[in-house]
Amino acid sequence: MKKVKALVLLSGGLDSILATKILKNQRIRITALSFKSYFFNEKQAQRAAKELRVPLRIIDFSKEHLKMVKKPKYGYGKNMNPCIDCHILMLKKAKEIMEGKKPFGKLRATKFHFVATGEVLGERPMSQNKKALDLIEKESSLRGYLLRPLSAKLLKPTIPEKLGLVDRNKLLDISGRSRKKQLELAKKFKLKDFPAPAGGCLLTDPEFSKRLRKLFEISPDCRRNDIELLKLGRHFSENTTKIVVGRNEDENGKIKKIAQKGDVLIEMENYSGPLTLVRNYQKTKVSKPILERAKKLTQYYSTKARNKKDVKFTQ
Ligand code: SF4
Incomplete structure (x- = not known):
């Protein structure tokens, strides 16, 4: 049978590491995809990809991301984190790559069967409730091709599951804010080194968010240099x-x-x-x-x- 190929969004946090592991254990060929912006970098993802032994591609979408952060269609979370819009932006890029439309280094001609993420139903009240997950899937135009291995059994079967490219029985049914199941899995997979959720994103930091909010107020057309100064x-x-x-x-x-x-x-x-x-x-x-x-x-x-x-x- 032809090798099944998945593009997995890997931030380097525990959830995305587990999602990658679960698919890798099904002998699916994984390419990890990570992003860098003015508010987070690719370091955690690089560490995780090395540990998981999967190839990693990085997209620098700083300018586009800043534009979105200034005016997110679906608003901010607890701080200045526009997680719904941020996920949509990342997944739109992932879709282009999945379809082989976008030149992407050595992956120019590569197509993937589907895209996967480490999202967990109900883990984050604003961006990972059922409605938000549906919205993200719809807005990124990945309908049916977006697999969330950690919560898949609680969600509608995706096309790769229906086609038998992914074994739904081996996917999970995790939901909610408790990290207990993820930590048990980390132990089972012998994972030791993983950062706290969203730990690498400055937009979730209350102090940084205060500074950023003020900057947007006094300088709506602020650029990279102004953001760097906030740090x-x-x-x-x-x-x-x-x-x-x-x-x-x-x-x-x-x-x-x-x-x-x-x-x-x-x-x-x-x-x-x-x-x-x-x-x-x-x-x-x-x-x-x-x-x-x-x-x-x-x-x-x-x-x-x-x-x-x-x-x-x-x-
Ligand atoms: S925590 Fe930061 S990087 Fe993660 S989705 Fe939200 S805004 Fe994007």
């Missing part, structure tokens, strides 16, 4: 201006590299301490009171200079 330092806002104070030498270096035309950089001349970046998103000159505040913050976050009266600044 660094302590942040203070003054209307449309942001003050970012480096927390250590490494961050000071990164802040310096990220600075662009119009930004003001402040540091102390006679004491060691943070490098502070001031960025006005209205692209006008930074006002004097804001510069004074930035200097005070720079001094405050230097243990050596905090109570000194002779601090000199360069800007």
Whole structure:
């Protein structure tokens, strides 16, 4: 019989690792697919693919993803995570690859029989309830070709199951938020190293989400550089201006590299301490009171200079 080929979305989290394992155990030939954006990278997926011994392809969809994050059709989760839209975007790409329509490295001419994910029915209240799973399948145009091995027995049989390409009896019926069954399976498969769910996505981080929400508010056309700045330092806002104070030498270096035309950089001349970046998103000159505040913050976050009266600044 011709080899059955599946394209599996692998984030590197436990669920997607288990989904891959379950299909691999049915002797299905797996190619893992992962994505990188400004908010998550491919590192976890690379580790998992190595451990699972499956080939991994990575798509950098940063720009397109940011555009979606700014205005998700189906809204955000608990933080700034637009998980439904994010899944749809990934699965649309997966569909193009499955059909062999999109040039894809060495896989140019390869077609896959179906796409699989590690989604679990009811695990996440917003993006993995029955309605959301149906919606994701419909919007990604993968009707019938999207298999969720961990919850398959609770969902309608997919085309590869109906055709006998996948043995439905060997798929699972996991649902709900408890991770008990997944952890038992991880033990059974002797998996040791797996990250927490959604652990690699900054959009699920409350503190980062707060910063991002503010950035979208004051700079709707923000780009990569602005997002990268959100990952660094302590942040203070003054209307449309942001003050970012480096927390250590490494961050000071990164802040310096990220600075662009119009930004003001402040540091102390006679004491060691943070490098502070001031960025006005209205692209006008930074006002004097804001510069004074930035200097005070720079001094405050230097243990050596905090109570000194002779601090000199360069800007
Ligand atoms: S947690 Fe992040 S990467 Fe995962 S679906 Fe949600 S937005 Fe996308």
